[in-house]
Amino acid sequence: MDKLIITGGGPLSGEIRISGSKNSALPILAAALLAETPMQVGNLPHLHDITTMLALLRCMGVGVTIDERLCVEVDNDSITDYTAPYELVKTMRASILVLGPMLARYGEANVSFPGGCAIGSRPVDIHLRGLEAMGADIEVDGGYIRARSKGRLKGTHFFMDTVTVGGTENLLMAAVLAEGKTVLENAAREPEVVDLANCLVAMGANIEGIGTDTLTIEGVPGLTGCRFDVMPDRIETGTYLVAAAASRGSVKLKDTNEKILESVLLKLEEAGAHISCGSDWVALDMKGNRPKAVNLKTAPYPAFPTDMQAQFTAMNAVSEGTGAVTETIFENRLIQIHELNRMGASIKLEGNTAIVTGVEKLKAAPVMATDLRASASLVIAGMVAEGETMVDRIYHIDRGYECIEEKLQMLGANIRRVPG
Numbered sequence: 373m374d375k376l377i378i379t380g381g382g383p384l385s386g387e388i389r390i391s392g393s394k395n396s397a398l399p400i401l402a403a404a405l406l407a408e409t410p411m412q413v414g415n416l417p418h419l420h421d422i423t424t425m426l427a428l429l430r431c432m433g434v435g436v437t438i439d440e441r442l443c444v445e446v447d448n449d450s451i452t453d454y455t456a457p458y459e460l461v462k463t464m465r466a467s468i469l470v471l472g473p474m475l476a477r478y479g480e481a482n483v484s485f486p487g488g489c490a491i492g493s494r495p496v497d498i499h500l501r502g503l504e505a506m507g508a509d510i511e512v513d514g515g516y517i518r519a520r521s522k523g524r525l526k527g528t529h530f531f532m533d534t535v536t537v538g539g540t541e542n543l544l545m546a547a548v549l550a551e552g553k554t555v556l557e558n559a560a561r562e563p564e565v566v567d568l569a570n571c572l573v574a575m576g577a578n579i580e581g582i583g584t585d586t587l588t589i590e591g592v593p594g595l596t597g598c599r600f601d602v603m604p605d606r607i608e609t610g611t612y613l614v615a616a617a618a619s620r621g622s623v624k625l626k627d628t629n630e631k632i633l634e635s636v637l638l639k640l641e642e643a644g645a646h647i648s649c650g651s652d653w654v655a656l657d658m659k660g661n662r663p664k665a666v667n668l669k670t671a672p673y674p675a676f677p678t679d680m681q682a683q684f685t686a687m688n689a690v691s692e693g694t695g696a697v698t699e700t701i702f703e704n705r706l707i708q709i710h711e712l713n714r715m716g717a718s719i720k721l722e723g724n725t726a727i728v729t730g731v732e733k734l735k736a737a738p739v740m741a742t743d744l745r746a747s748a749s750l751v752i753a754g755m756v757a758e759g760e761t762m763v764d765r766i767y768h769i770d771r772g773y774e775c776i777e778e779k780l781q782m783l784g785a786n787i788r789r790v791p792g
């Protein structure tokens with residue numbers, strides 16, 4: 373298993389490019405299953421999760437061609453199998469996103485039940501209830517969700533009792549081909565849901581209320597492929613900004629957009645960062661100062677994203693003062709604090725809140741990555757710790773950060789990958 377070796381050092385500084393969004397690319401690749409003609413998806417990040425989604429499409433018989441600029445052409449003319457097998461789904465929960473499109477287009481889908489993972493139980497009950505409300509027959513058999521529809525799905529009025537990103541995406545992709553009108557209430561408003569909706573509209577879908585919590589979809593009989601470039605990765609952007617803040621540095625991130633990061637930028641300003649932005653860049657400068665610890669609480673967009681919580685916890689660990697970090701989305705997503713404490717952090721857990729009292733310096737230690745964003749927090753901690761930190765099980769980080777060690781090296785970090 374590969375490991376990252378990080379020697380803590382000075383402030384990060386320099387310029388890097390932000391990649392396309394993982395969490396936007398995954399549903400958009402699934403949406404390609406809805407198109408009657410080939411679809412081209414551009415600005416894809418080079419990540420394990422994208423490779424997994426392409427492998428999933430291929431294993432169903434979908435034609436996938438990748439050009440040298442990582443634009444993928446998806447042609448589902450030759451689809452032979454409506455099954456998303458356990459071997460692929462177990463490595464990436466977002467595989468569940470093929471359920472809605474397959475059922476809507478082909479009237480049949482067999483998707484392995486994704487199950488729980490390190491950050492929580494992550495049920496898919498809302499996805500399934502929404503599809504049932506559209507007339508699908510669903511049974512769980514042998515660990516698989518087996519969904520069938522006689523003819524087209526039917527439009528419905530469906531209230532999601534929890535705000536769910538994946539649930540909204542799955543039901544939206546099913547509704548665009550359903551017969552009649554679907555109203556999805558209490559829908560997720562995350563920028564990645566908006567990106568998917570805009571892509572579906574470009575394919576010929578009829579969706580109103582994009583970016584609000586009520587999506588109204590008038591189903592159409594067919595969709596065509598189009599060329600669509602996925603949005604920049606707001607979590608990758610936020611992660612590098614937090615890494616720079618924790619290290620008292622100054623960075624400029626290109627090919628990204630501050631408009632999708634409002635709650636994160638506000639917290640960074642509260643921590644003492646100077647933020648400046650242009651049409652396609654965001655910069656942060658700590659002017660050499662130590663960050664101040666911030667309080668935060670995760671919640672659905674536009675509030676503070678759960679996917680940025682672990683990185684801020686690492687920053688608070690070396691900040692001035694005490695910050696309370698409350699996780700409200702996933703029940704086990706403060707898992708990284710035990711590893712941070714092994715590096716000399718002072719973090720106490722009170723229910724779903726981590727009380728983080730900043731220390732002047734962390735101390736290097738061998739640590740274990742447990743999930744994607746927890747891994748990012750350990751890398752940030754390693755960069756501001758005294759000595760050499762080894763982060764093990766970094767396959768988690770390769771799910772979501774393109775060329776992380778190269779990008780951090782460009783910002784002056786002392787980080788290298790050792791194959792294991």
Ligand SMILES: CC(=O)N[C@H]1[C@@H](OP(=O)(O)OP(=O)(O)OC[C@H]2O[C@@H](n3ccc(=O)[nH]c3=O)[C@H](O)[C@@H]2O)O[C@H](CO)[C@@H](O)[C@@H]1O
Pocket residue numbers: 394395396398465466492493494495496497498499500534535536537538539560564678679701702
């Ligand atoms: C690939 C992708 O885009 N992943 C993101 C997506 O995950 P994902 O789409 O899996 O997360 P959800 O928004 O669905 O989960 C939000 C909450 O709803 C609950 N829930 C969800 C579905 C359901 O049927 N029943 C139910 O109870 C979950 O357990 C969780 O407590 O949104 C999360 C919340 O912003 C992010 O952390 C993930 O990075």
Ligand SMILES: C=C(OP(=O)(O)O)C(=O)O
Pocket residue numbers: 395464465466679744745772
């Ligand atoms: C939790 C995440 O991803 P996934 O939903 O794919 O596990 C994430 O991107 O932080």
